[in-house]
Amino acid sequence: MTLAIRKAGVGLAALALALFPSAPTLAQDADTAAQLAEIDASLPGTLINDPTSLEWRTAGARLRTAAIVDPNIPGGGAATQYEVRRAGANPWDMQAYAPLTADIASGTQVTYGFWARTTESRAADGNGRVTVRVQRDADPWPGFGDTTFVIGREWRWYEGTATANISIPRREAFLVFQMGAEQQTVEIGQTFVVAGADRILGNNARPTPTLPPQLEGRGTLISNPFVSDYSYLANAGTYAVREEGTIWLGSAVQFTSPAVAPQAWDLQAAVPLTEAIAEGDQLEIAVAARTVSAATEDGRARIGVRVQQNVPPFGGFGDNTFSVGPNWQLVRVRTTATAAMAGGSAVVALHLGGAQQVVDIGPVYVVKLTAGQ
Structure with missing residues (x-):
């Protein structure tokens, strides 16, 4: 689409809008x-x-x-x-x-x-x-x-x-x-x-995601791994999205939990799933993460993970908790779907409020495993 941006004192008719290149030209004085x-x-x-x-x-x-x-x-x-x-x-x-x-x-x-x-x-x-x-x-x-x-x-x-x-x-x-x-x-x-939408599509502004070598050939990617596509909840603590050139896809989000939250999910990221899940499907959840600091016995951050519906009462399965060290690592968790979920209705929720900690989260890859994997 070619689209004029109107701004006081500046003639900007017929400037290119890269998001939607197929629509016709619109004059500046059009309705x-x-x-x-x-x-x-x-x-x-x-x-x-x-x-x-x-x-x-x-x-x-x-x-x-x-x-x-x-x-x-x-x-x-x-x-x-x-x-x-x-x-x-x-x-x-x-x-x-x-x-x-x-x-x-x-x-x-x-x-x-x-x-x-x-x-x-x-x-x-x-x-x-x-x-x-x-x-x-x-x-x-x-x-x-x-x-x-x-x-x-x-x-x-x-x-x-x-x-x-x-x-x-x-x-x-x-x-x-x-x-x-x-x-x-x-x-x-x-x-x-x-x-009423969870992302803006067709922007030509990001690369097509590819699986890390550890996941190649294991199945079908069914998540949006870009941190800009995640939803966030920060009832306890804060989060900040930033560029991060040392991890896949070049972006990460840093979560700061200043104290153990009343519930670990009071500080969380929700990673949207793009395809339906059938009961019995084998899933592998791979989370790129690292610890910045953590007031835990071993100094490693604690991350909770589950697959759940994205609307109340947030029914789900696969609850698990893992820890990460100070360097970027791809932590992989396998689970079996105990309930079917329609495409676009489910997320992988990461719970970051379970400890006093600062933790970086990069892309999250959810793979529906091929039989035999």
């Missing part, structure tokens, strides 16, 4: 509702923002913005540059608000994706830090889905998903980008927000 309807038809779920606009409100005295127009910017040829001149005490001290266009009911799955890169950063690793959340613009500014992305130096597509635990009226609903954690300059481009 916005018709444009959005066409985009919506190309997306999973329901579009609930206007991806043709980068006219976002900002907050923060030390935040400077500038419009960037360059046909080499993926997904529209335009972006906004956000310069944080001095880090704040909190990430939300400098932020941008992308307005949403629909009410959000509690229980709705909201997925967003955006193009971004870092051009300057005072962080030790030279990368930017952006926390993204869906937020109600009313005191005390409740929200959900808080995810911290580590933004690298090259343009890349970043994606997150979460289930609303509050309801937000359209006039107060925003996707908020919090940038005050670092002195940095981050550029954010075309952004999509959808309701």
Whole structure:
């Protein structure tokens, strides 16, 4: 699809949108509702923002913005540059608000994706830090889905998903980008927000996943191994998604459990399964993980794992707990399905709150084993 991004004072008609290359050209002055309807038809779920606009409100005295127009910017040829001149005490001290266009009911799955890169950063690793959340613009500014992305130096597509635990009226609903954690300059481009889908497809922004050598020939991959496709719960502790060049697929998420949680699943990742499971299927779950620190007897982090439905009462099977050392390793757990689950209805849940620990999780591969394996 070729799509104009509208931004005050900048002529951006007919800029390329790499996500959906097959749709016809839309002139800048075309009816916005018709444009959005066409985009919506190309997306999973329901579009609930206007991806043709980068006219976002900002907050923060030390935040400077500038419009960037360059046909080499993926997904529209335009972006906004956000310069944080001095880090704040909190990430939300400098932020941008992308307005949403629909009410959000509690229980709705909201997925967003955006193009971004870092051009300057005072962080030790030279990368930017952006926390993204869906937020109600009313005191005390409740929200959900808080995810911290580590933004690298090259343009890349970043994606997150979460289930609303509050309801937000359209006039107060925003996707908020919090940038005050670092002195940095981050550029954010075309952004999509959808309701009722767990990912945004067709973005041409990530490699096709291949199995690690340990799993080749063992069966069929039935999970989405990209950490950007996982759902997260952080009732106890925190998590942060970042680039990680030393592990398959180049991304990881770090979980910090400051104390033993009331329930191990109070800090968790849910890895979506893409195919149906029949009772009796043999599954192998392979988790790339490493311990950063752990207050356990052997200094190794504890990770719980189970296969379960993604809706209450979260029935499942295969409960197990394993430990990992300080170096990246691929821990493999086998289980037999004791119940059938429809495609798209199940996840592999990783429970990270069972100890005081900091643990990195990379891709999770779930393989439906071939007979005889």
